Amino acid sequence: MAQKPSIPKGTRDFSPAEVAKRNYIIENIQHQFKKFGFQPIETPSFENSDTLMGKYGEEGDRLIFKILNSGDFLRKADEKAYSEKNSLQITSSISEKALRYDLTVPFARYVVQHQNEIEFPFKRYQIQPVWRADRPQKGRFREFFQCDADVVGSDSLWQEVEFVQLYDAVFSALNLKGVTIKINNRKILSGFAEVIGEKDKLIDFTVALDKLDKIGEEGVKKEMLEKGISEAALDKIQPIFSLKGDFSEKIEVLRQILATSETGKAGIEELEFIQKAILSMPLKTAIIDLDVTLARGLNYYTGAIFEVAAPQQVKMGSIGGGGRYDDLTGIFGLKNMSGVGISFGLDRIFLVLEELDLFPPAVTENTRVLFINFGEKEALYALKAVRKLREEDVTAELFPDSAKMKKQMNHANKRNIPFVVLAGEEEMAQEKYTLKNMKSGDQQKVNAEELRAILSAN
């Protein structure tokens, strides 16, 4: 008995319609990346383990897929770990390679390795799969695509302005109106910690603040108190729990709260620069908003922090995010390389477009016309026409077997092929084709030129 085939949990097969829709999103992102001057790179699916290990924290290390060495790998296994049956300790001696976990660390490695070939500032984009041994759940997979654009080698705030414009350009091109580009700055968060006199509790503070949406003001305050932040401290920043109004109004409140923090004021200045530029170059369909609760990978970002929320009518987490990290390549020995970048969440964007019915029907159209196969002579006549149509960029096919008419028509129907051509002896004698519109049922006898004209039209 043959095995019943299946795929590993957390992975997916993509059907033709799914691939077409995913490619529609990717092509739109890619097109805007290019128009903004980003250039593509690609890196190997697996890296040397020491390139990846230790870059994502302990939890990250655990979630990295390791590749078993080839051949007699146990021969080089660490002896102590082997005798103790210690899985964690033995890993590095039987596995030298690992699947990439994100595109950022490979990018940093690429920049350092190829620094002499690169002209800085370097604007690169990268659209490739990554792998994580996470527990699979709804919307979380063990293999998924990341779509990243980053600039390395410039600390100009114009980059941040460009990234806001880039988000707007992509979502506008996808006809996804009303996304909110939330923006914050690590310096604002540092400023908060500073003015409440809890500089060393920055992480606890922001981790709690990040949950405001989910657990509300009381919940956040409770968590902060538990972490040892005093009531008096919380009073000093009380206004941030109920920040309202537009970008400028929020800035004004922050200006008061952060009046005594140089870092905080620097953060405000950066936010204002971005806001001013966006006011002069209004976004097409996105909304920009200041969200001081936004933290995202705080250990990582040093300046701007971005996150994109889907339009309000859709319940979905963030569909994009990013920020500035001042020492991207330092881990590989190249200092003082500021980086800033954004990412698009392909899977979630897919779900949002699906829910809002925003995929243009043309995306999943495939074959436009199927020629019915009536036998060898007729098939050759048909295939000659098929060939001419393809030269005019019409997707055309001949049914491969001279099967029963009903079977062939069913095939066209099931595949949603809009036109069918029937050409038997009579048509061949007249150099014509009977063209049937599968939707209306109408059929007409046409010559080659008419056939081309009808099928080329959209």
Add this chain to the structure above:
Amino acid sequence: MAQKPSIPKGTRDFSPAEVAKRNYIIENIQHQFKKFGFQPIETPSFENSDTLMGKYGEEGDRLIFKILNSGDFLRKADEKAYSEKNSLQITSSISEKALRYDLTVPFARYVVQHQNEIEFPFKRYQIQPVWRADRPQKGRFREFFQCDADVVGSDSLWQEVEFVQLYDAVFSALNLKGVTIKINNRKILSGFAEVIGEKDKLIDFTVALDKLDKIGEEGVKKEMLEKGISEAALDKIQPIFSLKGDFSEKIEVLRQILATSETGKAGIEELEFIQKAILSMPLKTAIIDLDVTLARGLNYYTGAIFEVAAPQQVKMGSIGGGGRYDDLTGIFGLKNMSGVGISFGLDRIFLVLEELDLFPPAVTENTRVLFINFGEKEALYALKAVRKLREEDVTAELFPDSAKMKKQMNHANKRNIPFVVLAGEEEMAQEKYTLKNMKSGDQQKVNAEELRAILSAN
């Protein structure tokens, strides 16, 4: 001291120019796949090990990259293998997943798993990376892309005709003229073995014959004799060692040699069907040739065998291949599903196009115009123009920092950006832009409309 970054042997980083060229090839292949009615699918990078193991022979099993189980994987390690330190035996108990080795087995698995959603005959294409733990050498990598198109569920010979046309369409689109599509048939090879009375030595016979190009007639005969094929047997098929002339002339010789073999005659009939169809629909730039020495994975193919050779002036192995296999999905329990397919060798096609200088210059063009940054006010003026240009599909950038003029001009030069815009106070007052052609050195002052017109033109 930070680690010096590197990548695993046999893998590659692709620079922007390399990605652009690879994508140019992939997009051309993909475009023709679609026009011929093939639909894309994608499968996970890793499969359950038992989906892959045992499908490629012992050597193949060895070359499959295995993924180490997560967590405390040693806990479930096979005890006997562990105590014996037997790497081969222990593998299946500490590794459940493996990176795909080709696209054919995952496709077969896909077809069986999704058979109820698929409308047969199913024409699918798939362009994804595969991984093999082969010894890396020039032109052989551990990660490389396969570009496959297959039809499953029809044994019509029109498919073979279509695949010859598809090869021709792709290589014509790539402007690679003069490729030879070599064709053979498993039934011809079986016929040879039959007429010399050595049916059971079919594999030895074809493995030797396959080397005719490399070791010559004497070498092949020597190997055949060593394998126990008699002199008398070789005499019977003597003409195949020096087959000359065009397709039809070769067929005539085969007709004589294979006169007593029903299988051989069936093979001739199939070849003639294909040849006749191609004569009625002549190829655009490719040459079709009958090559009876072609064996390619003989254990696999049951009918037509294809291989594409680069134009003669380029020394390069095959740049594509394929054939018919009558029981594609049998390994997963779905019987009687004939499949036929072809593959394009992306890496080798890349090298051939490079050697013949066939990449259109536009492929590696990126940013068309760089705006010089003279400071905050000027940068905003520039960015507004950049934005308008992008809306007209012109790739435009602002240099992010108001660095020294020389540095900014150098950046444009090093990146081969053909135009630079200089807009300072004077230009801003006049609502103009000074446009410099970096090649000719000419510069002119233009308004927004003129700027757009010049930069949009090709």
